[in-house]
Amino acid sequence: MEKYEVELEMKEQSWSPPRWIQPFNPTRFQQGSQVLFEGLVSGAPSPDITWTWRGKPLQTYSGRAGQGKIVSFDPNNGRVTLMLxxxxxxxxxxxxxxxxxxxxxxSCTINLSAETKMTPSRPRPTLPKGSCRTNLKACHIDSDDYADYARLKGL
Known part of the structure; x- marks a missing residue:
C-alpha cells in the first residue's frame, strides 16, 4: 500500500468590519450650486454601500426630491461620493x-441645513479704535494697536 502526503495550503483570510478612514467633510455652499461630498471607507470584504435621506432609502425618492442626487462607490479605493x-x-x-x-x-452622516445668521440677543458695545486707557479693565484692540498696548502693559 502506498502512502500519499497531502499538503493543504490554508490561505489566511483577511477580514475587517467597515471603518471610515475619511468621513465626509463639512462644507459651505450657495443655493443653486452643485456640491460634492466625498469620504473613504475600508473593510474586507469590500463593504456594500446604502444611502438614506430623511430616514428612507435614497433611491425610493422620485420627482423633484429624487432628482440631482447621485451616489457612487469605488470598491477598489473605498471612495464614496454624494453629489447634489x-x-x-x-x-x-x-x-x-x-x-x-x-x-x-x-455609518457616516451629512446634515444639510440652511445657514442662519446669528444675531446677538443684545447689541455688543463698540469702543472706538485706540480707546485703550491704562485705567480701563476692558478695551477695544485692533490688531495694529496690539503692539502699542503690549508695550504700554509690559507684555
Missing part, C-alpha cells in the same frame, strides 16, 4: 451613508 445638483431648500435633511459587510457596519 442645484441644491435648494428641498434638499435639506440628514443623509446617511452606511457601509456593511458580513463583519459589521458603520
Amino acid at each position: 445638483s442645484d441644491v435648494g431648500p428641498g434638499d435639506e435633511g440628514v443623509y446617511t451613508c452606511t457601509a456593511s459587510n458580513p463583519y459589521g457596519e458603520s
